[in-house]
Amino acid sequence: MTVTQLTINIPDRPGQLAAISEMMGEAGVNIIAFFVSTNTPGGQGLMRFVADNPEKAYNVLVGRGVDVSTQQVLAAETPHHAGGLQAVLNPLKRTDINVLHIYPTIQTTESTILIIGVAPETLQTAVEALQKEWIRLFDEELYNM
Template structure:
């Protein structure tokens, strides 16, 4: 059970994030979760994000000349309280699953849905989180 993450690189310049947001917004594509870093080895920025319509998001961005990478990531629910993140991190630790990055996606009252990038350990991450009764999301996330 995974969701699609889109990743683009862009120049680290003022207005780049606004431009991407405008492209997606004008097309009616909603960004559900977002991770941005401007400290890459090439000096460019990297934007990782989950949208409510990945196929349309890819089409919009590639239509504007951007190179978009798509990959499966894990969307896991964690309690929204002090120490709640451990509900997700401890099972991954026990299973020796390395978390490359993590960012919040949607908060639903007393819980937060996190996006987990775990590289080629996606299957292992899903298995260990399910064993610990962590709620995982697939395509239903796109309709929240």
């Protein structure tokens, strides 16, 4: 119950995010969720995103000479109210899983789907911990929402 996240380093200068968005748009790839830090310690920008067609997004980026990597991440639904984030964070804490990054995607008045990155060696344990607490996890169905 995971989805594919793409990660790219981008130069920290104007227009770089627009260029990535343009590449994806021209290829018909929809970016469902993204996180961007434009100033990392190495002087590069960092973009993590989930697309509706991760394989196509990857191929487009590689074809344009962009250094891209993929990782499996969690897409977990959490209640949309004060303290709702704890529904997802507490099961991970109890199983000693470190959250590497987290960012939102689809949101309604009742819930938010969060993209959660954990170490690859803890991914299956994280899935099991969340499922045990009845947290809804998404797989490829997220790509079509």
